[in-house]
Amino acid sequence: MKIGELSKATGVSIRSLRYYEKQGLLAADRQLNGYREYNKMAIEQVVTIQFYLSLGLSTDQIAGFLHCVMKNKESFCKEILPVYQKKLEEINSQIDLLNAIKSNLEERIASILEESGGMLQ
Amino acid sequence: MKIGELSKATGVSIRSLRYYEKQGLLAADRQLNGYREYNKMAIEQVVTIQFYLSLGLSTDQIAGFLHCVMKNKESFCKEILPVYQKKLEEINSQIDLLNAIKSNLEERIASILEESGGMLQ
DNA sequence: ATAAACCCTAACATCAATGTCAGGGTCAAT
DNA sequence: ATTGACCCTGACATTGATGTTAGGGTTTAT
Incomplete structure (x- = not known):
């Protein structure tokens, strides 16, 4: 999935997706031409990021537990x-x-x- | 009254007093050497500005009625x-x-x- | 092969009051 | 006359997620 597709699938701007990457919230593989390549889990991850942002958390704070909550229940992430x-x-x-x-x-x-x-x- | 005295009298930084002037909230005469000269009403005016800022109003909004409220009751200023x-x-x-x-x-x-x-x- | 639609990075802009620094005058007291 | 304490203007920095633009490469369909 390329960045434009992820943007359309989530309603999040391309600009923001690149920003999340720079903040360590969203990783992407690269195609040979340099294009970002996302797997399908990325959609859920972006939705999750948006949710935590809507709680008023900063990207810094989210980065501290996002990896854990993407794989476990919140109660597992201390x-x-x-x-x-x-x-x-x-x-x-x-x-x-x-x-x-x-x-x-x-x-x-x-x-x-x-x-x-x-x-x- | 020079700007340092006004700053001490009100607890508002010199930087902010100059900013209020640029925003049209606080006028000052100038001495021959270029120093700002404030009259004693300035103290009350700065306190008033700070109060409206504490209500969350912008300097722009305050500028729209400050002149009136410094001379009248609020209810007079439509x-x-x-x-x-x-x-x-x-x-x-x-x-x-x-x-x-x-x-x-x-x-x-x-x-x-x-x-x-x-x-x- | 050309145009439209993608993608990339880098960088500046936003908001608003305030802090801070640079470079330079002025004044007071010694 | 020198030092310390003032004052001046101008300009960049702060905050944080996002918008926007510039300059340039890639892909796809005609």
Whole structure:
């Protein structure tokens, strides 16, 4: 499978596939002409990469356990739990911050709507 | 007041003060030698800029209403309400996304802890 | 053999506020 | 007059996944 086919099969841009390779996430054989040649497992692997990226993990973090999770259940890969836990803490911090900002915005919006009363057309 | 004094008075770096000027947020007179000269209102203005930045607004957005809010109550500045409302929508989207990721992470963490059971030391 | 559709590498661009460095004036106190 | 502490502008760096372009080789079908 050439890179264009893998791109179409996964919906991931050629640019991103090459980037994943450089980040050590996705290996490819080379044909004699230099073209990348992917086996059919590559599709599943790219989908997996995209999934972990959608959890907000970095390519660096994913590289730390991808090889393991492609061959085993997650619970078998001891590297993954601390990554998940660290990410969960980050997410919680971010949610807290966003909620604080949200409250602040809501208060200020309410205040504006009250004070301007009927003045707004 | 020179830029170093303003920086110390507000805790904002000199670099940032110059950046705010370039973004049209903070004006300064110039002494004959080219040094920036700030009046005492600048301190309040920088604090105000920092506050709006902490709400996640961009310098561009802040520039759209800062002049007004430095002289009036927020409710007087009609430019500010749509900015707040747009930002609130963004924040809500981000919170929703983070909550979805959080649920996903929590499920996967729970699953790992269950399945590995007593296997982890 | 030529054109369209592929593939390759390398490199710059994105976003946005801030850090940092280079190269060079200015001012104050000794 | 020299030193240290200021100030100036301009420009590159940061972050990280992805877009885009340039310049060039390959393959396939006509």
